Amino acid sequence: MIELAAGALVMVIEFSVIPEKREDFVAISSAQTETVRARAGNQGFDVLVDPKRPEIVAYVERWESGRAAGSFLRVVGGARVDREAAAVRDGGAADFDLRDD
Numbered sequence: 651m652i653e654l655a656a657g658a659l660v661m662v663i664e665f666s667v668i669p670e671k672r673e674d675f676v677a678i679s680s681a682q683t684e685t686v687r688a689r690a691g692n693q694g695f696d697v698l699v700d701p702k703r704p705e706i707v708a709y710v711e712r713w714e715s716g717r718a719a720g721s722f723l724r725v726v727g728g729a730r731v732d733r734e735a736a737a738v739r740d741g742g743a744a745d746f747d748l749r750d751d
Contacts, residue, residue: 662709665706669705691715691717
C-alpha cells in the first residue's frame with residue numbers, strides 16, 4: 651500500500667490464480683469494477699494482468715483516504731470474502747458480488 655501525502659491511498663493487490671482459470675477470474679472481477687468505483691471515497695479500481703505472469707491478477711485501487719478504503723474492506727471482509735472466494739475457486743463465480751448485503 652502507498653499512502654500519498656494528501657492522504658490518498660493506493661493499493662496494489664496481487665492474486666495467485668490457476669492460469670487456466672485466469673480469464674474467468676478477470677471477467678468476474680471486471681464485472682465488479684463499477685460497483686467498487688461507486689463506493690464512497692473510491693477514486694479508481696482496475697483489474698490488470700501481465701501476459702508474462704499468467705498466474706497473477708492484480709487490482710489497483712485508489713481511495714481518497716485510508717479510512718474510505720477501510721470502510722469498503724469492512725463491508726467485503728470476513729466470512730463474506732471467504733464465501734465468495736470459495737465460489738470463485740470452485741467455479742461458482744456467478745455468485746461473486748461486492749454490493750452491500
